[in-house]
Amino acid sequence: MPKRTPSNPWTKPAGKPIEGKAIPRPRRTAEVQAYLPEFLRGMAITMRHFFKNTKEMMLGQKPDPVLEALNEGVTTICYPEEKRPYPERFRGLHRLTLRDDGSPRCVACLCCSTACPAQCIHIEAGEYAEGDKRRGYERYPKTFVIDELRCIFCGFCVEACPCDAIRMDTGIHATPYDSREQFIYRKDLLMEFTGRDGSRTSANPRHEPGDPTHPGLSREQMDH
Amino acid sequence: MSAVEIVLSVVKVLIMLLFFLNMAALCTWADRRQGAMVQDRVGPNRAVVHLPNMLARGIVLLPPALFGVLAIFSSLGALAGRAAAERFTVNVQLAILVGWFSLLVLCAKVRSGGAINKAEEMFADVDPRSFFFAGLGVHALGLVAGRLVPPASMPLAAQVSGFVLGGVFLIVALYATSRVPDGPIPLRLAGTLHAIADSIKMIWKEDFIPKNADRILHGLAPMLAVFSAIAVMAVVPFGPDLCFTDGNRNGTFDFSDLGNLVATVPASGACNGFLVKMQIIDLNVGILYIFGIAGTGIIGAAIAGWASDNKFALLGGLRASSQMVSYEVAMGLSLVGLFLVYGSVRMSDMAVWQGANAWGVFVQPLGFILFLTALCAETKRVPFDQPEGESEIVAGYFLEYSGFKWGMFMTGEYIELAFSSALLVALFFGGYSLPFLHADGITIAFGDTMLFQYKMTHLAVSIISALAFFGKTIFVTWVQIFFRWTLPRFRYDQLMKLGWTKLLPLAIANMMVTGVVVLALRNAGPAADSWLKLLADITQGFVAVATLAGFVALVVGLLEPVERKKFLASSAARFAAAMGGVKPEPQQA
Numbered sequence: 001m002p003k004r005t006p007s008n009p010w011t012k013p014a015g016k017p018i019e020g021k022a023i024p025r026p027r028r029t030a031e032v033q034a035y036l037p038e039f040l041r042g043m044a045i046t047m048r049h050f051f052k053n054t055k056e057m058m059l060g061q062k063p064d065p066v067l068e069a070l071n072e073g074v075t076t077i078c079y080p081e082e083k084r085p086y087p088e089r090f091r092g093l094h095r096l097t098l099r100d101d102g103s104p105r106c107v108a109c110l111c112c113s114t115a116c117p118a119q120c121i122h123i124e125a126g127e128y129a130e131g132d133k134r135r136g137y138e139r140y141p142k143t144f145v146i147d148e149l150r151c152i153f154c155g156f157c158v159e160a161c162p163c164d165a166i167r168m169d170t171g172i173h174a175t176p177y178d179s180r181e182q183f184i185y186r187k188d189l190l191m192e193f194t195g196r197d198g199s200r201t202s203a204n205p206r207h208e209p210g211d212p213t214h215p216g217l218s219r220e221q222m223d224h
Numbered sequence: 225m226s227a228v229e230i231v232l233s234v235v236k237v238l239i240m241l242l243f244f245l246n247m248a249a250l251c252t253w254a255d256r257r258q259g260a261m262v263q264d265r266v267g268p269n270r271a272v273v274h275l276p277n278m279l280a281r282g283i284v285l286l287p288p289a290l291f292g293v294l295a296i297f298s299s300l301g302a303l304a305g306r307a308a309a310e311r312f313t314v315n316v317q318l319a320i321l322v323g324w325f326s327l328l329v330l331c332a333k334v335r336s337g338g339a340i341n342k343a344e345e346m347f348a349d350v351d352p353r354s355f356f357f358a359g360l361g362v363h364a365l366g367l368v369a370g371r372l373v374p375p376a377s378m379p380l381a382a383q384v385s386g387f388v389l390g391g392v393f394l395i396v397a398l399y400a401t402s403r404v405p406d407g408p409i410p411l412r413l414a415g416t417l418h419a420i421a422d423s424i425k426m427i428w429k430e431d432f433i434p435k436n437a438d439r440i441l442h443g444l445a446p447m448l449a450v451f452s453a454i455a456v457m458a459v460v461p462f463g464p465d466l467c468f469t470d471g472n473r474n475g476t477f478d479f480s481d482l483g484n485l486v487a488t489v490p491a492s493g494a495c496n497g498f499l500v501k502m503q504i505i506d507l508n509v510g511i512l513y514i515f516g517i518a519g520t521g522i523i524g525a526a527i528a529g530w531a532s533d534n535k536f537a538l539l540g541g542l543r544a545s546s547q548m549v550s551y552e553v554a555m556g557l558s559l560v561g562l563f564l565v566y567g568s569v570r571m572s573d574m575a576v577w578q579g580a581n582a583w584g585v586f587v588q589p590l591g592f593i594l595f596l597t598a599l600c601a602e603t604k605r606v607p608f609d610q611p612e613g614e615s616e617i618v619a620g621y622f623l624e625y626s627g628f629k630w631g632m633f634m635t636g637e638y639i640e641l642a643f644s645s646a647l648l649v650a651l652f653f654g655g656y657s658l659p660f661l662h663a664d665g666i667t668i669a670f671g672d673t674m675l676f677q678y679k680m681t682h683l684a685v686s687i688i689s690a691l692a693f694f695g696k697t698i699f700v701t702w703v704q705i706f707f708r709w710t711l712p713r714f715r716y717d718q719l720m721k722l723g724w725t726k727l728l729p730l731a732i733a734n735m736m737v738t739g740v741v742v743l744a745l746r747n748a749g750p751a752a753d754s755w756l757k758l759l760a761d762i763t764q765g766f767v768a769v770a771t772l773a774g775f776v777a778l779v780v781g782l783l784e785p786v787e788r789k790k791f792l793a794s795s796a797a798r799f800a801a802a803m804g805g806v807k808p809e810p811q812q813a
Contacts (some may be wrong), residue, residue: 036593042710043703046262050706053261055782085803087796 095193232429299386418475441531448524463502463690482516540620563739573657
């Protein structure tokens, strides 16, 4: 006995009529066929929209285009003059946060450049000078370079940073330049940017070694 | 033809040319603007000219200051009697108008730009509609108060009101000038500068001609297209005949007679001096000339399609020419009924007939619909824009055109749009005539019962009539542009079917029925004539009432407050709301 082929649900089962929803034919009444009443109705609709929108433009009652999900009305924004505010957690260009003395908080641990999937961060770590209390405890970035053309704005560097030294809260959209060289952001430029609140520091306080608030061991407390 | 007639002809040509060319430029803007407003976009408003600050201040200061000084100087001499009373009324009403309108503008500016002192803050809190309603109230109050002034002191009142008007103008001018912000002022004119920017761009763009194209025909085609669009406007009357008397009694019309416009003419419009027609040339073939010249537009499209050496252009040219040829038949036949009624093909006779009887749209409603359809197809605009289907044959017959030649095609198309509106007005919407406005003034009469009469001068009637013609043309153009944003386009076979199997038989039927009815009415006797006259007057009354109702509805609609339902859907929207909406600050980007 030959094996019966399983029925394909996507094709018509044998011997069964096709079941489906009957789509009614379009109404072809005399009114529709005459075209003119429908034409006048359409003109009335377009004119109503025209007058409503024109009036709102003229009266300055245009709805706020950023408050989307407005069901009607002119919702375009005139871009260079009017700008859409970015959400609070928008990832803009990077900045390097500063300590109270104006030096970068970065300790050149290379966590960010390691985490970066685009490999756009280049850091050369430097040792503090002999006698500096941070020497041997932490390092500083001699160079800190971000290639903003390669950056994919994923924010992994911010996540990876143990010192809250790199942030993307400048609110600045990537800017168009005319040469690739201009997209290479170096340490001094990155330190110049401020957050949206205008500060160059971060909200998290920094506990320097030696401070009474410093939770860990300091060089003096170490016995080895 | 005397020298003065040549000069007047040149002036008339200039009037028509300037009107239609400007209309074409404005239509390109209005087309986009209407589409934007219908489809909830912003539309063209980005073209901007930065005026130097001093120039902007000068523009704000000088015109109203000039009006103010004129008002004061013209009030220095005393007037007497009726003239003083009229001057007083006009002065008071103008002062009130300028007053409330300036306050309205100030309110709008303060609301958008911020107040600089306590008084302005007060204005910002007032609903702008209040200014309009208060203004209307003060207008009425001014009319009533004017009646209370005793006739003896009317000359003094006229003078004082003149000084007040001048003062209002000067105050407005000075205050507005002081409120002009520092720095260059961006001038946008609601986006109308786009047309200028576009034409400048088109002049300087490269004029690309395909390698194997016929260079002569390629250059000739746009000229033909524009020629046919411009040449047709010669026979359209844009105002009633002006009547001049022979001042120096030398029997010829010369320049010194131009100042001798007769004061009044009788209701029949009869003139026993020199007639100047407000029409470039009053041909006895009239409308046939228009059909003939408009037919040459086909040649432009066909040549453009042929000379471009491009399959799509050739197809577009074929489509354009076959479409125009087909609809020309229906267009001509749909008007024959109208000729039977008017008894003439001369354009000026048609305007006079409509002014004396009823508008063409009432005597030939079917003819109007047929003609309007055929006209839309002739101008090749939506829903009949088959020659340039983007998805089928790209831009059709002007696919291989660029720069100014392309601009000529587009200008020609928009001139045709404006001209087709002028033609509709001249044939079906009474030409330059307004309901109840006759050569001697306003006479509201139904049949033999006279309701109201107000005598006007020949000059006033002529100016109002000419303005009525241009106003109606602008309005009809505006409505025609709406077709584009309302109707989906036809398929090409539907287009041909509509033309040959619907419009043409209907036009012929219309023609035959009209002929029978006209013959029957002509033999019906005087009783039928008086009934027809009454019916005609009723249609005039209907037009007047409908216009007034439309105007009131427009004002009421504009004053109605806007209500919207808002709900915030995303975090970005909530954040923006917390920030206080969109602010034009660069930090936000």
